[in-house]
Amino acid sequence: MSSLNTEQKPEQINSKWFTDEIDVLFSKLSTSRLGLNENDAKKISIKHGKNIIHDGVKESIFKLLLEQFKNLLIVILIIAAGISALIDQPVEALAIIIIVLLAGVLGFVQEYQAEKAIDSLKKMAAHTATVIRNGIERVIPAEDLVQGDVVFIKAGDQIPADLRLIEVINLKTDEASLTGESTAVNKHAKSINTNKIPIGDQKNMVFMGTNVTYGKGVGVVVATGMNTEFGKIAMLLRDTENRKTPLQNNLNSLGKKIGIYAIIIAIIMSVLGFFQGYPILSMVIWGVAVAVAIIPEALPAVVTISIALGVRRMVKKKALIRKLPAVETLGATNIICTDKTGTLTQDEMTARLFYINNNVYEISGAGYSPNGTFSSKGSDVEPEKEINLKFVLELGALCCDTTLHKYDDGYKIVGDPTEGSIVVAAAKAGVDLSKHKQSDFNRIYEIPFSSETKRMTTVNLFNGEKKYVISKGALEVILKSCKLFLIKDEIIELNESLRKDILKVANDMGEKALRVLAIAFKPHFEDNYNNIENNLIFGGLIGMIDPPRPEVKLAIKKCESAGIKPIMITGDNEVTAVAIAKELGIMKYGKSISGNELEDLNEEEFDKVVEHTDVYARISPSHKLKIVNALMKKGNIVAMTGDGVNDAPALKKADIGVAMGIKGTDVSRDAADMILTDDNFASIVSAVEEGRSIFQNIRKYLVYLLGGNFGTVIGMMLALAFTLPIPLKAVQILFINFLMDGLIAIALGVEPTELGLMKNKPRNVKEGILNKDALKFIALVGVLIGLITMGVFSYALNIGLSDEKAETLFFATLIFSRLFNGLSCRSLVNPSMSMNPFNNIPLLSSILISVLFTYAVISFEIFREAFHTVKLTGVEWLLAIGCSIIVLISTEIYKYIKKIKTVTD
């Protein structure tokens, strides 16, 4: 945590903003209700710094570089090589030191890249704030907020800086992160006349890092960054976490275990060598080189790079990972619980049907353009002449926070699409909202929309005269509040038969996959706003289309072949939800359940149906938690989407919590493991595919590396066991290690997604990364490489070639065998020949570099002394390459047999 004092600017310190009257506050901060202008904001930002909390001192690049050489074995190797240089092997020792240094620099570059990739992900997950700049409402990165900015906040937002409130509507915040108090705090905008009160009692202030749970408000920024209360108690930055994933931790401990075995093997081998008469110093260097070669020192970097690059690929596919451990679980996901509106559908609503006076009107037109006509029973009508039509739509539009605007490229809405469709329908009917006084079209009071209540209610001054309560929302909810029915010029009792008629119309709309919203109202004469939602007059129903996203159908098909079950969980009504689910192919079991039915089931009953229900409709956020708990209890790996404030517990609980980047609230995004930047279901499926790919690449890398190392050890052990000369010198071992562990292995870790990955069932999470199949592959490769290299070595000695020649042949055969193994490991199931070599350019270039380097150290005089090699003839090269290719052929045959066996099983 960096020191607080470094960022503290005296101008920002005034902890008594709560005492000021609003005009005093404005003048102190040189701002107004219309906010700052851009130039002033820039100047303040330069003066006071960015609105960020510093989360600790970054490690310097130099320190990261030094880290690479902190390994004890590397230190021993450098010292021993130094001594050997002084005694009798200057050229070889120098080569050893150069290779070790190069390997260190390579490790540094890899780690640095991995860190940078994670840093850039952090930036993408940053918050935004809605402010007024130059008199216009704008969304800006929260870090650009400055003292004096006027900021809008609403339910679900995280407060982006410390604000003094100047306007509030039923505003409540959750300040638990700051004060520990878990009940929501009611806020107001009046000044408080006390000199000293604790933060929890500063009811006209809201603080950075706390959340709006209800209502909305406007505030002026009084403190930013480290000067906020949040900054002062110096809590950690809560955006992308880069803690290690369980896989990283497991692999780190696997690496440590291998390290211990490597040291034991190296000691045994160098002792054996010593007894065969090799000098002690060269055996120490050799032993250390063997240990260094066996230890997968690049393992942490490869894993981080594979994950970071995979996560970057996910960003391109619109899925932003916030918590790295999610990446591993993603690939194992077998159930995706998804919202409907905006995730499966386009969330571009257009009102198609309008029901008033017991009559259904059709509305034409596309998108948000206010051009369209009304018709009834096949003939066009003039909206003005249809009694109540314009009036009820006008009421509906007044009960919306959404506005319609004309831009150069057409009409767009600012706000919620459901409301947008009402505003547009009203405009089509000739309603001119601008005739009402501007401030929210003269709204006097409001009970905001929430996913729990499924309604929104306002009190508006209509034409500057009469006050109306207007309520719109889910039909069942609105219908319960209605006692009367508007029909033509009359207001009659809403009897059972009328209720049935209304439900029938709504049901018909739902079956056409239309989303249905009811509008009710009543004149309001009192000055208090208690019980305003009772005794309403039923006005009308609006049926709006929200077409499915075209790419979702394909994504759902992909899920099916990948063994993933999509489940729709929606706040919308059951009939509409089922109609859309059918259209998309989600109704695998043909079962749907409503929130009310779900509440009536006890745990045991629910457990029986939970996995076989395709659609959950009229669901509240608390039901989501119940569903996710039941699914996870059965061992499923569950991804769950959510966007509202109250979705956070379910998102936290799910294996993969998925929040929406566009529609979602800050609170839901903070609780999630992954954010969809386009709110699209198809992006979850792409992310799952990437998750599988990342896991597979790490497995490929491990199989390749451990198989190769195992083979090298077997080859050398066999030579020692048969008291043949030691086949590889220390410098050769390190050279091979640099190429294989440093270059090829990393390239395998970034292999692009393999074809057919989504044709397999999800991975069993209980199975480790080195599952049975992987271990078999490692054993096969290890034994093959060991036997082939040893075979070539003893053949060369048998036919009377010199020790140096036989050793060079061993060296070349080992390198080529491991390169062929690298090619084979591009896929552990598919034939390598079926894979485009240009799909993995890093691998192709690493193989080319390895071949060229090997040719150079064997063929060029200047390297031969350092690398203890001798020149090979054409036939000898052919012998080395020809024998090595057996590794590729055998592993390909093995994969083929395994594939046939899987198909016949």
Ligand code: ATP
């Ligand atoms: P999903 O959960 O799939 O996103 P949804 O958008 O229908 O579906 P909610 O936003 O919780 O879920 O809405 C639930 C219900 O509340 C809707 O079906 C609708 O009847 C009603 N509703 C939605 N938006 C509004 C609004 N702005 N004002 C009043 N009622 C609304």
